[in-house]
Amino acid sequence: MNNVQEESLRDQKKNRRRLQILEIARGIIATKGLRSLKVRDVAEAAGCSVGSVYNEFGDFDGVILTVNRETVQALTARLRGVPAEDPVRQLYGLAETYLEFFAEHANLLRSLFEHRMEDDRPYPDDILQMVMDAFALMHPPLVRLLPDADDVKIALLSRTLFSAVHGIISLGLEERMVAVPPQMLRQQVEQFIDAHLVGLGIVPPR
Amino acid sequence: MNNVQEESLRDQKKNRRRLQILEIARGIIATKGLRSLKVRDVAEAAGCSVGSVYNEFGDFDGVILTVNRETVQALTARLRGVPAEDPVRQLYGLAETYLEFFAEHANLLRSLFEHRMEDDRPYPDDILQMVMDAFALMHPPLVRLLPDADDVKIALLSRTLFSAVHGIISLGLEERMVAVPPQMLRQQVEQFIDAHLVGLGIVPPR
């Protein structure tokens, strides 16, 4: 009995096309924003019919959600790369990395956080879970810094910090709103964390 | 010479309809979200043709932007109502009021912050200015608390704090993401400000 998954010619083509569609969709979202993503454009660029896009992803939301899924995966991978020796440094590193990633892929992250489903269908659970997992990357350093805090408190705190940093970055990069230059934004985020760590009693005031 | 603006019957009808259209659009956005707002629904509910909506607002974005304009005005009015005797209390009050307002009008605020214009037309300046004015409500208490800080520093700090609180609240109320119960969210915001004010040296650690 052969356990190796033989990939038929059919599956090969299918997979290749699937990846191609995603790449094209991601490119359009990243450069021109989610609102500019059109089925026909994607189909044409991928050299297939609109029907095939539907065949592969169910509906157009399916394409968007798959791109979003990959976005949060890429983000998490980047965040996992932050060194963990010093917990304080790690927290700064996480924020800084989030800022970098957001600045590089602003439209992709907006798609992740702002996309509303048609009707009121629920957002897929697995994506929500992945976002939570990203949140959770702050748990270990926080636990090391606040050994007396219980899990619930840590979970709350990490979510609060993540949300706060997310707010600073997403509004800061919103060119239409304020357009903070990235370098200044970085400083802004740093000072924010400075103050907050002092406030939590994690770091002595300078 | 008569300075009183005579309102012709024509203008009366026009104004009444304009208000009616806005009311209906606001209602739909508030209850079903921006994505569910359709010209034909609005026109039908207002008892007029779609053409009249365009006649009055130019395009559909015009309706949305007018609703957004009124949302930020209502928000600012609410924030202005926060007592200003004690600057620390005022900061807490501003955050708490923002939370209340956001919880009451989540979809309206999302429309304000997330709506993207067609093509890449710029977001109207006057709305951006109003949002900045809302930010600026934190200036006076911050100046009182940090008398040695210069204006730029104050402006940066107020924007940072606003954005951070906005992030905590908007993600916190995003039922699909995390769904923090409002009461817990309130506590979360409070603790956040606690820590930050301590970190800024404004309030002694407890």
Added chain:
DNA sequence: ATTCTTCTTGAACATTGTTCATTTTCGAGC
């Protein structure tokens, strides 16, 4: 080679934003 299954296609449809020639309404001058 034949048959069966599955995928692909793209025309047709549905929904929704937008335009504009026509009609209606209003106000002004008589």
Added chain:
DNA sequence: GCTCGAAAATGAACAATGTTCAAGAAGAAT
């Protein structure tokens, strides 16, 4: 009041875009 010109309202037609599906093409199985 009546008439006429300007302004507004209308809604059918158009345009853009998501969605479906019957028919055909392509691959797999025998």
